[in-house]
Amino acid sequence: MTSRERASLEIDGIVQGVGFRPFVYRLALRFGLSGWVRNTGKGVQIEAEGEGEDLLAFSHALRDEAPPLAVIGSVKFEKIAPAGGEGFVIMDSAKAGKGGEISPDCDVCDDCLAEMFDPNNRRYLYPFINCTNCGPRYSIITGIPYDRPATTMAGFAMCDDCLAEYHDPLNRRFHAQPNACPVCGPRLSLVDRDGTPVAGDPLGQALAALCAGRVVAVKGVGGYHLAVDACNEAAVSLLRRRKKRDEKPFAMLAADLDSVRRHVRCSDLEGRLLAGVERPIVLMRKLPQTPIAQLVAPGNGWFGFMLPGNPLQHLLARSFGGPLVMTSGNLSDEPIAYRDDEALRMLSGIADMFLTNDREIHTRTDDSVIRLYRGEPLFLRRSRGYVPRALALPDEQASVLALGAELKATLCLSRGAKGVLSQHIGDLKNAATMASLEESAGHLQRLLEITPEVVAHDLHPDYLSTVYGQGLGLPCVAVQHHHAHMASCMAENGLDGDVIGVILDGTGYGSDGTIWGGEFLVGGYGGFERRGHLAQLRMPGGDAAVKEPYRMALSALYRLHEDQLFRQPLTVCEQVQESDRPLFLKMLEKGINAPLTSSCGRLFDAVSALLGVRHRISYEGQAAIELEALAETGSADEPYPYLVTGEAGEVLDFAPAVVAICTDLAAGRSRADIARAFHRTVAAGIVDVCGRIRTTTGLDRVVLSGGVFQNRLLTEDVADRLAAADFLVYCHRLVPPNDGGLALGQAVIAGRLFGCRGK
Template sequence: MIDAKRMRITIEGIVQGVGFRPFLFRLAERNGITGWVKNTTAGVVAEAEGDASLLAAFVAAIEGGAPPLAVIASLATEDIPPAGDAAFTILGSEGSAGTVRVAPDGDVCPDCLRELFDPADRRYRYPFITCTNCGPRYSLITAAPYDRPNTTMASFPLCDACRAEYEDPGDRRFHAQPVACPDCGPRLRLVDSGDRELAGDPVETAAALLAQGKIVAVKGIGGYHLAVDALNDAAVRELRRRKCRDEKPFAVIAPDLEAVRSFAIPDAVEERLLAGPEHPIVLLRKRPGNGISPLVAPAGGYFGTMLPYTPLHHLLLRGRFTALVMTSGNLSDEPIAYRDAEARERLAAIADCFLVHDREIHTRTDDSVIRVFRGNPLFLRRSRGYVPREVRLPVELPAVLAVGAELKGTICLARGDRAVMSQHIGDLKNAATLASLAETTAHLQGLLEITPAIVAHDLHPDYLSTSFAEGLGGGLRRVPVQHHHAHVASCMAENGLDGQVIGVIFDGTGYGTDGTIWGGEFLVGGYGGYRRAGHLRQVPLPGGDAAVKEPFRMALSYLYDAFGAGLFDLPLPWLGDIGEPERLLYLRMLERRINSPLTSSCGRLFDAVAALTGVRGKVSYEGQAAMELEALAEQSDTAAVYPYILVRRDETVEIDFRLMIRALAEDVTAGRPKAEMARACHSTIAAAVADVCSHIRSRCGLNRVVLSGGVFQNKLLTEGVCQSLLEKDFLVHTHRLLPPNDGGLALGQAVVAGYAPRKGE
């Protein structure tokens, strides 16, 4: 061969189990390249030989045309002597899979979808159609390496036709571990709660029942969903009654983008997210006059919407429904059901029937939830479709396990410059979610072959995650990490930052080092340590956790702080609903701090504003008051800002919002529109943040700001804070890869705990 050249190509990332070797095989044949490709512990390694120009085109095409489920983390080339291969071949895998990345669960690719609805295809209307470019991965793998015997497909021997596809490098089903067909694969059934099979075609019968207003439990990729017709008020109302879910919005699934546009107003970025291989739930602004039942999302201006990501979804929806409610199959505070017997037992009182199959789910995975912020995804929940993708770290770590906090539970396993976050586990408030935490930890450790030397956990002694960390044996070194320090580190790590930053951490609750409840914090520091440079003025939390469920208590606390014992003399309409005995009780609690710990929480400030303005005095789910306040604020474009004071001390600065509370009380009395008051409060907090950061910068010279904590799920506030900081020439970093809420906390815990031994370098 004239001008022959050979190079070794090493590709790292999610490149195994996603059709990468056959992709390279076909690419080599098209470009006249010889050599070989194989899976190794480093990822995919190939040796390619050919004309120099063709070889350059071959390498360029690898990055430009990788399979849909692949994620290339790095591609390195090295020139080596030519070997004169006659063809390009696929070699067997070598070594252990300890450093191999597992692909997340994917949607249905266009090729499989076309075959699904092709009457001439042998997989016509087969609910488990898949290939190397799509379908389940993470939820069905039981161990490494990712081969069929190590998945829940092991019990389905391939028929001759499927085996021929599986073994043909030129076929798109080459080494597709979940591959199956009606002759050899999983089977769909429609059953009652006693597992008695109902007559007729399972999909057709289930669709007919949904059209009649029935509730159907549908087994998906990562667990069970509860489905009803989203346009049927009575069906949605009955689902709420049976599921004991009074007001929290339900997610909906629509057959295609055209249907989505009939009830929502997605922009171009939101449509790309909806239609991407991850298929998350995306928060979309409601279209006025939409036909969706108002009971689906009773308050707020958004629908949580997704497109079908399994063949079964497509079969149920196409040509039948504008949208179905598709909500997690569980009762409140429980993890999503994913085992068949467990699902029938737990959901028997909710579902009228069960659309099930005999492909086992090994790992439960809830749907991911995203909203768009400044043209980028802002995760509210990172789970199916994104887990277990890695996060590259700016520092090297020993093997660390981090177990998160209490709410939005996730774990993190980190080693070297890479970290893997688990799927959403849930709020760790009961034995079921604690068991799920233990299962997830064991599964990920085995899958990634990481044996941690350190376990990181929250500083709070009463969290179940803390107890779990304390109960781990094996000589693990335990490192407690302060909650808000972990938030700073999480946002820094995903943005590739090192050194020192100003961290603005706003959330509902975090155990402070002074024994009070933090949540409106300005921290200065980095992975190795921090100091508290500022915070919101602390007020009592009347009744402790009861104040979280009854925001009017926080309104009373802020009013007491602003007006003293005369708060009940204020002519606020909602104060009249509180009887004299209760008034005396609340005053006594506030005056004597009885069961009323101090808090600087910004989340509780939003609760207070929502209650004070008459938006929401009690809530039925976490964050409800703040979400409804944000939705209201979006209806106004007022530029007004309420007064506030910065109280400067030697080491800290405090935001005192008493003037804002007094002005707000006057506006409520005067009948100012609620939307204007809500918008003004958002603007005031944003302005105060920029002022505090400016003060801190004048003291320490730092110009980088990271924003983290559950309050920054509030898009309107986050946009306001970013704009206020940018106007003062700060460099602002927000979350893009992980949620700002506690769902991203474990990454920060892992980095802080793993970084600690390096202090003093």
């Protein structure tokens, strides 16, 4: 008598390139099973035969003991007829079905690190060490199934030792596609800005250059970084001048958590985020005394740190000792450089030397950025380490290619009940970034085998992504910007039905043709109604008002004083020369080159300029970021007054708050306290309007989205006040609240509109 049974198992998720097949092989040996395992285009397929109880234990262990980098989606288990046979084998990959998931790039595992720093190991100090539990994945994959010929390692023939590891199912490097060693794998090189090789050990010479205050471009897993000594004020200043990046904070690399904690307040959760395999940049509050150069993050109470995310960064950080600036290797408004010739061309005016290698990067991926909000991680940029992990959608839907908006562009591909957001691409203001978006769209479609049925794009007719989407020959859905924000937050929280959407950002093309940005929406994926907004201000000079916040401050004052604007005893009025004031007043009076906006971002700009924090900016959001930093040092229990008016919809008007701010400035109240009181005022007004909308609709679920909700101080106050008023509050966790998460909302809106037709 025997109870032998056979089962077929199909597993999807991130199960390729993470050591899953050798894991299955070892499990099968442990439970005495015969059969086989292989990769497919969709995931992993297994046939296993043995005693019934062993087969059941095997199926449970597949989930419970999966490799560290594996993310199991679904497991389809089906009993089939026994076939007999002995032994368990790993078969060659087969293409079966569509839609597999690819592992993101990952940090070096502890086993590889131990080998890399072991003088007796053949991979001692080798900067490309990896195994099935770690290393590059998404950035080197050219196609599926994930086998070595479909990666940028295809041109490196393995030596006998590496081949033996690669073919041994009991070895940690069994079918590790990037497997290599100093004999057969990629190699470091150092060149100067002209591309001429530099004599000597590349790593040692690069370290010497960094110690001497020079700028070194370092090729990483997803692109080039620019590195300098973070404690050398002159070196940081040099990098700023050459990169033409006046004040935007630089990220830094530190060797370990102990090193990070010498410079910032790092909580346990922040430490876990830093040390995770994804290796994001984490924003943490500065310590009062730190040797880091002030120019690393001027006017900012936070530092962005990351821990080494690849073997070369481990070698650099440990050998250098102190923190290194490690910022994206690009020119202003352009994507990170990732091809060697491109990096030399783009960065030769910035870097003195290039620490590079001969392993090609197929897909550029910039660093991810996270900060904590209410004790939970909040993405400011979701990219390397997290992409292309799939996100669960609320329901099955049509396959959509969603193209995001103009700033912080990402795209989203959906199929069934899953959506895949691309890596951070950048601001679509030039041909280079637009080309990167097109490349990413094509690569993800090929890699995930998704053929979109519909394209979703922003409502704005002039965005480069809109023009691109309309030229693809597919049905197009134009999605209003703030509706997409609301849907994005709903989707990642698994919500359906109608909600109240509080959407606060800088700029979005409204359904009425004006510039929106402080919106109270009611609706769901199928549509929305604008139930309220912030009182409109004119943007004198149009786009110039974004770069020069003093213009927004004068616009807010004009609503109060009209032609007496420049008679007010405020320093912000001095930003306009006497001779230009009549023209400025006429611009505001007649609306000439002064479009109306309900933008909350522009309101923060206005108050920042009123307080003298920032009259002009050198990077997006700077005025609001520095206003938040100032507010964090102040105290205020009570908000300023505000008005809620309107019959067709609630209009939240902060003009009374502007009057009170001017009064407090004249009375000598602390600017920090004023800034804190302003934050409280905006939070109080938001909750007031939500309460009025609940009264007329009965809705008590509120989603918070838009770039303004990157402001930790405001977001926590709004969420706490809403919760105290018995609202159910939903915020972003899996995607950024800024435009980097917008494509997810577009994808769900368009997918619902077209129904579930996906193959």
